Ligand SMILES: [Fe+2]
């Protein structure tokens with residue numbers, strides 16, 4: 001029986017529109033990757049080309065960020081809006097991790113690099129499902145609210161820039177998640193929504209790993225090309241985020257994830 005390649009699995013996740021179906025495929029792909037490795041018959045990486053845009057369900061409607069309605073957390077509706085926004089980020093994250101696997105598969109990388117992103121994609125799938133479960137328990141569902149249309153922009157802008165992708169997606173965007181998640185956990189604690197707090201705590205703990213994978217493989221490639229990692233990170237942030245990075249930063253969690261202070265503090269905007 002011939003096994004699928006890792007990039008074939010990645011593309012099949014990317015080309016699946018429904019969120020629950022996409023995350024089920026993502027989880028099955030990760031299980032297959034790790035079980036094949038365990039059995040001593042690892043999957044080939046292959047060279048299947050990912051789509052420019054991942055498939056997405058008809059709902060939610062995607063709007064420019066300034067058109068996405070915000071609500072206060074005092075009401076169930078307001079909490080659902082925020083949980084929905086986070087679920088949307090998690091679904092994009094599933095696609096981002098499979099996309100980096102397939103899009104840059106032509107670059108020779110150690111097995112551990114693929115292990116890391118497969119594990120990250122599997123965790124994002126769990127995050128999406130945890131939040132969908134919360135929405136459904138609160139009488140809503142993913143697709144019920146409008147969502148941010150710009151989430152795939154970072155992927156498009158770095159579609160041919162491997163170092164840029166590592167710098168921008170895990171080391172800037174996912175690191176920003178570490179900065180803002182404690183505040184969101186606090187908001188759900190105030191709203192006495194212990195189940196959503198528990199889901200966000202799982203997410204917060206696992207996201208540290210994703211930032212760490214980004215930093216690890218960014219440093220690895222800098223070493224391969226004999227580039228100074230800090231200078232290169234600064235150059236890429238300037239290129240992709242000319243307005244700078246948004247403080248305050250979660251220095252402790254960023255340190256845990258292998259992001260040194262002198263990488264991001266000099267890039268702080270106002
Ligand atoms: Fe996540």
Ligand SMILES: [Fe+2]
Pocket residue numbers: 093120124174207210
């Ligand atoms: Fe993540």
